[in-house]
Amino acid sequence: MANKYWESVRVMLGGAPRKSQPGEYTEEAKTIHFYKKSEKLDFDALRIEAHEHQKKGVWLRRRWITLLVINLLFTVSFWLDIQILEGALTASRFLGFHLIDLNSALQVMLAHKHIIVNLFIGTGTVFVLWLLVGGRTFCSWACPYHFLAENAERLHVYLVQKKKISDHTFHRGVRTVFWVLFALMAIITGYTVFETISPVGILSRALIYGPGLALGWVVLLLLFEVFYSRRAWCRYVCPIGLTYGMVGVFSPLHVTYKLANCHHEGECKKVCEVPHVLDCVIKGRAPTAQLDIGADCTRCGMCIDVCPSGALTFEIKGLRRIM
Amino acid sequence: MTTDKKPAVPGNRVVNKRKLEERRRFLRSIILGAAVLGISTLGYIPVASAWRVRMRPPGALEESDFLSSCIKCGQCVQVCPVQAIKLDDIDHGFGVGLPYIDSRSQACDFSCDAVQCILACPTGSLVYKKPVFMPTRNGMRVANPPILLAKEKDPEPTLNIRERTGLARLARPDACLAVQGKGFKGQARGADFKGRMRFIEVDRWKPIPLRDHPFDLQLCDLCVRTCPIKGAISLQPVVDKDGNTRMTPTVHEPCLGCGVCEMICPVESAAIVVDARKGWGA
Numbered sequence: 001m002a003n004k005y006w007e008s009v010r011v012m013l014g015g016a017p018r019k020s021q022p023g024e025y026t027e028e029a030k031t032i033h034f035y036k037k038s039e040k041l042d043f044d045a046l047r048i049e050a051h052e053h054q055k056k057g058v059w060l061r062r063r064w065i066t067l068l069v070i071n072l073l074f075t076v077s078f079w080l081d082i083q084i085l086e087g088a089l090t091a092s093r094f095l096g097f098h099l100i101d102l103n104s105a106l107q108v109m110l111a112h113k114h115i116i117v118n119l120f121i122g123t124g125t126v127f128v129l130w131l132l133v134g135g136r137t138f139c140s141w142a143c144p145y146h147f148l149a150e151n152a153e154r155l156h157v158y159l160v161q162k163k164k165i166s167d168h169t170f171h172r173g174v175r176t177v178f179w180v181l182f183a184l185m186a187i188i189t190g191y192t193v194f195e196t197i198s199p200v201g202i203l204s205r206a207l208i209y210g211p212g213l214a215l216g217w218v219v220l221l222l223l224f225e226v227f228y229s230r231r232a233w234c235r236y237v238c239p240i241g242l243t244y245g246m247v248g249v250f251s252p253l254h255v256t257y258k259l260a261n262c263h264h265e266g267e268c269k270k271v272c273e274v275p276h277v278l279d280c281v282i283k284g285r286a287p288t289a290q291l292d293i294g295a296d297c298t299r300c301g302m303c304i305d306v307c308p309s310g311a312l313t314f315e316i317k318g319l320r321r322i323m
Numbered sequence: 324m325t326t327d328k329k330p331a332v333p334g335n336r337v338v339n340k341r342k343l344e345e346r347r348r349f350l351r352s353i354i355l356g357a358a359v360l361g362i363s364t365l366g367y368i369p370v371a372s373a374w375r376v377r378m379r380p381p382g383a384l385e386e387s388d389f390l391s392s393c394i395k396c397g398q399c400v401q402v403c404p405v406q407a408i409k410l411d412d413i414d415h416g417f418g419v420g421l422p423y424i425d426s427r428s429q430a431c432d433f434s435c436d437a438v439q440c441i442l443a444c445p446t447g448s449l450v451y452k453k454p455v456f457m458p459t460r461n462g463m464r465v466a467n468p469p470i471l472l473a474k475e476k477d478p479e480p481t482l483n484i485r486e487r488t489g490l491a492r493l494a495r496p497d498a499c500l501a502v503q504g505k506g507f508k509g510q511a512r513g514a515d516f517k518g519r520m521r522f523i524e525v526d527r528w529k530p531i532p533l534r535d536h537p538f539d540l541q542l543c544d545l546c547v548r549t550c551p552i553k554g555a556i557s558l559q560p561v562v563d564k565d566g567n568t569r570m571t572p573t574v575h576e577p578c579l580g581c582g583v584c585e586m587i588c589p590v591e592s593a594a595i596v597v598d599a600r601k602g603w604g605a
Contacts, residue, residue, distance in 0.1 A: 116447035
């Protein structure tokens with residue numbers, strides 16, 4: 001079991017997803033794979049069926065509402081002075097409880113080399129929260145940049161389909177390198193260097209305290225993502241995502257994959273923001289009949305919306321056995 | 324790419340093509356890395372050149388400590404009753420999102436009494452008392468606990484901060500109405516000025532717009548009469564170089580650098596200004 005976690009961390013840090021060794025397949029999985037081999041599937045018919053059975057953005061709607069509510073709660077708390085959620089995404093107080101973004105706190109601790117109690121408490125609160133719901137859930141359910149980038153990504157995919165532009169990928173490991181470099185820069189310079197260019201902080205503050213020149217940087221990032229590289233910031237740069245990803249390694253909430261239900265149309269990988277975590281849905285790859293999607297998954301639920309056969313679902317660990 | 328549709332190419336070539344793409348991707352990744360690092364370190368330029376010396380909110384750590392410890396959440400902005408605290412933009416590099424006070428447009432008038440921005444700060448960038456290992460420059464600490472005039476009759480009249488954010492200075496004595504022997508009548512900064520202040524004689528707790536509180540003075544002493552700290556400033560007879568004795572606003576050691584004098588000064592531009600982060604005797 002420990003192996004499974006290590007593998008998901010390895011992939012998150014930038015490693016290529018590994019094919020399972022022959023010995024790693026369970027008997028159940030082998031049987032399912034065997035019967036699937038003899039199935040003759042008409043992929044065009046499957047695609048049509050898939051489009052008919054898609055849930056038309058159920059999770060998308062829930063997620064966008066949540067994301068907007070969280071971010072607008074900051075805004076109205078300040079504008080109407082109702083003091084529910086004070087501060088910004090980097091650090092805030094929810095009904096008096098300190099909440100401090102893990103990566104911002106890390107940057108401050110490394111740069112300042114001094115930790116005070118409130119900072120420690122706030123970090124702990126956030127750590128526990130995202131440990132429970134899965135670290136990178138932050139990305140797709142709370143990050144304001146995600147909302148913009150997600151729509152920029154749609155535009156990018158559309159333009160690629162129309163052959164107006166082509167997509168350029170980077171090595172995913174570069175995000176891990178950035179994480180280390182930003183940490184080192186904070187230690188060496190004594191400034192929270194990453195915070196200067198963090199679109200999360202910039203957007204959150206712009207929403208609450210009003211727009212500024214800093215939004216220009218966010219626009220540049222979005223243009224880069226639309227015209228050059230799909231979802232570049234979140235995939236290859238953002239250390240916040242990696243920090244939260246690490247928090248969510250042992251999270252009880254995750255997307256789970258049921259091999260028997262899957263027809264391998266590949267619809268899920270097309271919509272996935274982090275498609276490397278979905279490599280197990282490729283025909284013949286899944287070593288067990290049911291498996292959890294790795295730590296880099298943002299729990300956005302788009303694969304669940306799009307899967308026509310219910311092979312992908314949200315699940316809370318332990319609840320499966322109880323219910 | 325059209326090459327994808329071509330019939331079988333020798334296996335060897337397929338490998339090379341993939342390797343080529345991998346190499347391209349690797350190079351792209353290096354360029355991306357260099358670009359992002361380059362852009363993020365651009366933030367050092369405004370900081371190193373001390374672009375604009377900003378006045379930080381009360382209780383701020385020394386500037387380098389402040390820059391490293393502030394998490395840029397703006398909770399200090401949210402609690403300030405006069406909204407004196409603003410956040411810097413990206414032209415301040417690493418200072419983006421850091422709080423500052425522009426005294427001329429809205430000074431800190433201590434109308435919160437408790438200096439709530441310090442209470443709100445989650446990272447200890449604003450503190451009532453600095454930890455022993457964090458250095459303070461000479462002249463930043465006031466000699467005696469500052470007495471808040473609004474609380475003068477309370478059992479505990481002092482403010483619970485001991486360090487100044489800056490120091491007031493009569494920058495343009497020639498422009499000063501008091502030095503000229505002139506009075507002042509009307510709204511201190513005109514009808515359009517949005518700045519707010521608490522006047523003890525109006526309401527102990529509620530700041531009102533400056534324009535709603537006009538004055539009628541024989542000799543202008545606005546900076547002296549609105550100063551919230553006891554003994555920080557007074558009008559003193561000073562003999563000028565022509566041998567005339569003129570009443571002149573004089574700043575004393577208890578000045579915390581709150582900036583009320585700068586905000587209220589009716590002369591454009593202000594005759595009295597606050598030098599941010601300046602200590603007594605420096």
